Amino acid sequence: MEWEPYARQLADQVAHPVSRWRPIIAAVPRHRFVPHWWAWRYRQNIEPEFELATPQDRQAWLTNVYDDRSLITQVGPHHADHASPGEVRVGHPTSSATLPSLLVQMFRHAFISDGMNVLDVGTGSGYGTALLATCLGDGRVTSIDVDPYLTQAARDRLAELGLHPHLITADATGTVLGTYDRIIATVSVRPVPRTWLEVLRPGGRLVTTIAETALILTADMNDDGTASGRIEWDRAGFMHTRSGPAYKGVSPDMWARAREDKGEDITSGRYPLVNVPESWDLWSTLGVLHPGIEHHYEEDERTNTRTAYMVHQDGSWARATSRGGTNPVVHQGGPRRLWDLLDGLREMWLREGSLPVYGAKADIAKDGTIRLRRGRWEATLT
Known part of the structure; x- marks a missing residue:
């Protein structure tokens, strides 16, 4: 060959x-x-x-x-080496x-x-x-x-x-x-x-x-x-370390709630809708300050509609929907307002001209705790 x-x-x-x-x-x-x-x-x-x-x-x-x-x-526990032609698997990549x-x-x-x-x-x-x-x-x-x-x-x-x-x-x-x-x-x-x-x-x-x-x-x-x-x-982006054959994410019930519930708060988003995982600076800063949030993004070309979801295992969720490029209508529920956290970071970005994570100094303690510092900003990762 x-x-x-x-x-x-x-x-x-x-x-x-x-x-x-x-x-x-x-x-x-x-x-x-x-x-x-x-x-x-x-x-x-x-x-x-x-x-x-x-x-x-x-x-x-x-x-x-x-x-x-x-x-x-590999998808979940299913390695491609063991698959048959035409086989389909649903799940998240694990290798x-x-x-x-x-x-x-x-x-x-x-x-x-x-x-x-x-x-x-x-x-x-x-x-x-x-x-x-x-x-x-x-x-x-x-x-x-x-x-x-x-x-x-x-x-x-x-x-x-x-x-x-x-x-x-x-x-x-x-x-x-x-x-x-x-x-x-x-x-x-x-x-x-x-x-x-x-x-x-x-x-x-x-x-x-x-x-x-x-x-x-x-x-x-x-x-x-x-x-x-x-x-x-x-x-760079890599899969998280895992201890089992697949990753444990937010429950399907939580995702169903984010899709279907009206929520306790219904507001208009301050900024245009964003696909958070594709906006790496924003996603990274959010991940540092508010870990554990999972994201999902959908587009419907027929109706010119885009929808972004944020869900956390503590029961917090947000659904933001934009039609025709307008600022999104945001539904939120649970103990925290996840979309408000996101909009707060976007406000910081506009005010400061950048987000502080890239170029930050990092000090790692003996137990692995990471302290990040850049200018007046700092964060501790445990």
Whole structure:
């Protein structure tokens, strides 16, 4: 199979000509790690639909695999490797093959040098692990994932390429063994697991993302067991760490209430309707200050109507509907007014000219608590 031209084209696309990652991406066969994947079928449901991808021919398959995009490999507990042609699954993704440019982006933030020991948190398909092992050597790379099928499949596929990094099946937020110069997480966390700080050498660097945000956190270990760093002027989004086969979200009853109830408050929104998860600065600031809010967004082209939903497990919900581009009518219920929280952040944005999360300094305590500071603004993530 002539996959090398596709890999070289991908390397040209995602890595600078002088980048150490360019020849590595060109040399690692991504198709060996993603033989099957789930394609989006319908996104507008609260639980989206996926269908097993079935490219028409080998060339189309390689074109898809070597495109710079994430490929969903697991929906809930259902891995694409075990699916049949035409099979459809409803639920949220639980694993993917991260788009290669994002892997390179995280590796760059880690300042990786030869001779370093790296903990790769979130094995997933194993492709990122393969890049690290090719770069540093087998003995320098440890990869961890909570899902036994993912680690076993990755182990087998890495071995087929002559790569034998150390793979661990465990909850990455629990006990972690070893000592590392770098920890690179392609899953998001909040707060930083205490055990990560315990296995990171003084002077070592941690690169991860904060759950429910698009914030990349980089931090260097201090001698006293704390870490200091910042939120990068950069963006990335990863799935949250999980301890089971699927994520536990807000109950269907809460979503039904957000769809159907009139609510205690009915007002007109102060600003045009926004799809919050697609507005990364706004979504990230909201996620820092008010974690646990889930979002859903729908468009009806026939009626020129857009609707955004916000729901929290404490029983708070909001539904904002805009017709013809007008400011939305907002229905809210429960103990908190979620849309008011959102509008408050948009007011801050207009008043200050920006939101404060990007570029914030970050101090991480020994227990993993993150304190963010930028100017007069600060927030603590526990």
